[in-house]
Amino acid sequence: MVCRMFRIEAEVDKARRDLLRSRLRDTNTAASPVLAALRGTPGERDLPLHVWALDSSGDLAGGLVGHTWASWLHITYLWVDAVHRGTGLGSRLLAEAEDLARTTRGCTASRLETWDFQAPDFYKKKGYRVVGVIPDYPPGITEYTLTKRLA
Template identity: 65%
Template sequence: MDDAGELVGGLSGYTWGRWLHVSLLWVAEDVRGAGLGGRLLADAERLAAEERGCLNSRLETWDFQAPAFYRQQGYEVVAVIPDYPEGHKEFTLTKRLG
């Protein structure tokens, strides 16, 4: 939340099989580039590793979203689905935690 109490970002995910699955990471446009997304992701990874025993993390994103951001956070592309949706690509990325 910002100083006015407005929600400016969040992360939703779950753990299963010693993996963190990041379902959604969102940061408001007017605060992007300030490191909030990286902090949210790092906090989720730390929590998953330390409190849930997770060894890896995975997520999906599209070419029109944030694959470069996730690569900067240490994720590697392990799968690409072309034309999903039509004219775009979906990426699955993973990262070893710890």
């Protein structure tokens, strides 16, 4: 039976989001032997990985937010407060996250996205290589996707 009646909604609905994600995961797993082999293994789990740096007052000096999945570390955010930039703190946060991902989660690679005005050169110096470029995303800015082998 084909449903021809649709109601379009534009609202945040976490339960529907989780249902959609679950159904997409099931569809992808059925279509891909690689994803099917991962199903139910520790590597399949999407686990958060956060690294925080606090200054002597206990205030946030910097941090890295990411997650691990399927032997990959995905870095979502890496930020260092302006007063701590140039001190090596960003390098320390990145190295700690990569080390945790490799040693405690079995990750063999890392990926991230960054804009041209942010830190593509920083990541390249840390061994990352550009694997994707999206010009004008958003308009006037270029987004880069970079990866690195951790093993």
